[in-house]
Amino acid sequence: MDWFYKQPVKIIFGIDKVKDLYNILKDLNYKNGLLVCGPSFAENGAAEKILDYSKGLITKIFSNIVPNPTVDNVDNCADVIRKNNIGFVLALGGGSPIDCAKAAASLCKTEDSIVLYHNQEKKFGKEHIPLIAVPTTSGTGSEVTAVSVLTNPHIGRKAPLASENFYPEYAIVDPTLTLTVPKQITASTGLDVLSHALEGFWSKDHQPICDALALHAASLVFKYLEKAYINGEDIEAREKMSEASLIAGLAFGLPKTTGSHACSFPLTNIYKLPHGEACAFTLDYFTRINAEAEDGRVNDFAKQLGFKDANDMADRIKELKFSMNMKVSLQDAGIRDEEVETLAELSIHPNLLNNPVKMEKKDLIEMFRSFK
Structure with a gap:
């Protein structure tokens, strides 16, 4: 039997590990980050907590994401990254914010719409900005995969998109973030x-x-x-x-x-x-x-x-x-x-x-x- 295994994501697991966010970002020399999360996190104060933990290394929030993230969500997120010269992305949430952030972190290095890649008309090169994934549900496992599942509501198509770029640099898995699910x-x-x-x-x-x-x-x-x-x-x-x-x-x-x-x-x-x-x-x-x-x-x-x-x-x-x-x-x-x-x-x-x-x-x- 021939087989291959690869897992490039660095994993940090444990209670209250998200509170160590500043030290993690500082060690990586990451600056001017974008927090990608669902609208509920922006509204209930969870997003602000993440900004506090980053001590200024995350500067903006993008929360315009729906469940089963759409190609429009990704295009809009990538546009925010381009316009603000964002240096890294931190995705907080379930599979929807993480999948949106994965695609946007590569798309931002082009002037394209994600639709071209979702339709398999184009493939990503190697250029992308780094991503840290912080899951808040026990579900998708998206924090350690190279897949982003996106929906194109204009043609009624939901399908996975894969790229080596989509592997996060780090996954910070803190079970306390799931207590309110x-x-x-x-x-x-x-x-x-x-x-x-x-x-x-x-x-x-x-x-x-x-x-x-x-x-x-x-x-x-x-x-x-x-x-x-x-x-x-x-x-x-x-x-x-x-x-x-x-x-x-x-x-x-x-x-x-x-x-x-x-x-x-x-x-x-x-x-x-x-x-x-x-x-x-x-x-x-x-x-x-x-x-x-x-x-x-x-x-x-x-x-x-x-x-x-x-x-x-x-x-x-x-x-x-x-x-x-x-x-x-x-x-x-x-x-x-x-x-x-x-x-x-x-x-x-x-x-x-x-x-x-x-x-x-x-x-x-x-x-x-x-x-x-």
Whole structure:
């Protein structure tokens, strides 16, 4: 078996580590930074705290970002970077601010719109400004990946964009930043972590280091996600879910995601399911289907986690979705039976090619119609 592993992001993990921000920036000789965050952080004082921790090394805030960041968000952010001669970017938040900042930190070195890159008409060169990622949810793992998932609302397209430039210089993972995350976001982002771990493991491009990381991350999710959901102030559960999110990001970053993520894009674009909830919608089904692959890897994975087999693990995933009030049926998601065929067509995304079991349109239709 031939394989390759790379992880250039320097990771700082621990309680209250964000308070060391000034020393980190000073050691890096970073100046005139831009804080990229969601509007809620600009409104609730969290952004000002980050500016205080930077002791003047971050000078501006960009918060014009929506969930599932758009190409317009990236274009606007890059414009702010250009006009203010910004030296580095710090992204604070979930996947949306981090993904926006990743793309903007490279786009700012051009005069282009990100649309040209999102449409794969152009590829980035090596020039970019440095990025520090500070996640506030236990979900995307975007702080350690080279992928930015963007939406072009003008043509209804949500798709990942990858570049070596997108690896942050540093990831500062401070579990205290997740203590105020609402219950349903905790659930959705936590199930995204589980999707990353499982899909990274069973991806056709799986490899030993990422396999080990996937196993570790999944074990933490099964043990701590429901605890974090029930009691958001449980610092042990929050810390373990932050660890799971980071480790799962490492687990899928190179193998890439598979069927559940492919199907998640239209579920988010059309039916507005949050990303993690959209991934989880099909995750237990793909667990059962992928366990049918001849090598038996998925069953072995489940057994190492203490389950009888992959079907038992899939049952637990379904239980988690019910217990945390996730959407589990077509009716829950607002999908009419006559829309299933189109949904299946839109789910035929390149990520689907990574799935160990081949899924064609008819298979996807059968899958979606099973969610009664």
